[in-house]
Amino acid sequence: MAGDFNELMVRVDKSGGTPRAFAPMALFRQTMEAASLSDMGFYGCHFTWFNKFTKERLDRSFMSASWKAIFPLSRTITLPPYDSDHNHLLIEARAERDPIHRHPRTFHFEEIWHGNSQCLNIIQKNWSTPLTGNMMKQLGSNIHSTGQQLLQWHATDFQRQKLELREVQSKLLDIMRQPYSVEQYEEQRRLHVKQSQLLSQEEKYWRQRSRAIWLKDGDRNSAYFHRKASNRKSRNTIRGLMNNDGVWTTDPQEIKQLLLNFYNMTFTSEGVNESAISKVF
CATH class of the missing domain: 1.20.5 (Single alpha-helices involved in coiled-coils or other helix-helix interfaces)
Known part of the structure; x- marks a missing residue:
């Protein structure tokens, strides 16, 4: 969705003239967030409208998470002024880029590993393995082998958790389709506890990637964290x-x-x- 919204998102979108009131800008942002739309950003000139007193960015483009998943490399370009007091917007919708050689994944300690007995066993096993050579070489070998095994274990375990979560949610749906019974209630309560544990792990995973570390545990909003992580990855991508x-x-x-x-x-x-x-x- 793109066009002239006749409203600012932040005060830096205006230069000159009377400062814009804060309340309408906040309402504009809340409306876009309620519609699950995120600003696509822009390349080129910051301001898109002018008169003899001021310049403002009134023209914007927004996208949904599903649209961004299909066209992750899209961008909005602010074109030069042409026969109007508004700059035109050019939206490039790109789904793929030319293949590039990616470096091996960098090791990061995952928050969801903390307190996991399997993680502790992998670390203890690797650090207790006898090695030869000088101390620095042994230290480097231990760090490398431990990191590689933790990444392999994480890939398998995280995939297993996603499958387990889908299975639990499927069972809960089946129970909700059936008439009430005491036995089903107890089973439903047990599945809810398990679902909560799995969702908590998923929340920590995406929370760490979103860098929204100011949110405390329990503010479960995996869709928000996923969107933050996707936006961060998009910003860090050099398209040209x-x-x-x-x-x-x-x-x-x-x-x-x-x-x-x-x-x-x-x-x-x-x-x-x-x-x-x-x-x-």
């Missing part, structure tokens, strides 16, 4: 770069060369004043 000629490029090899050139120039000395350096020393 602009070269020195102002041309936007998305080719992985060209992006790699642009990055190399940038850091070569950044860390290369040019025009050094040798006499000034000699005075310092």
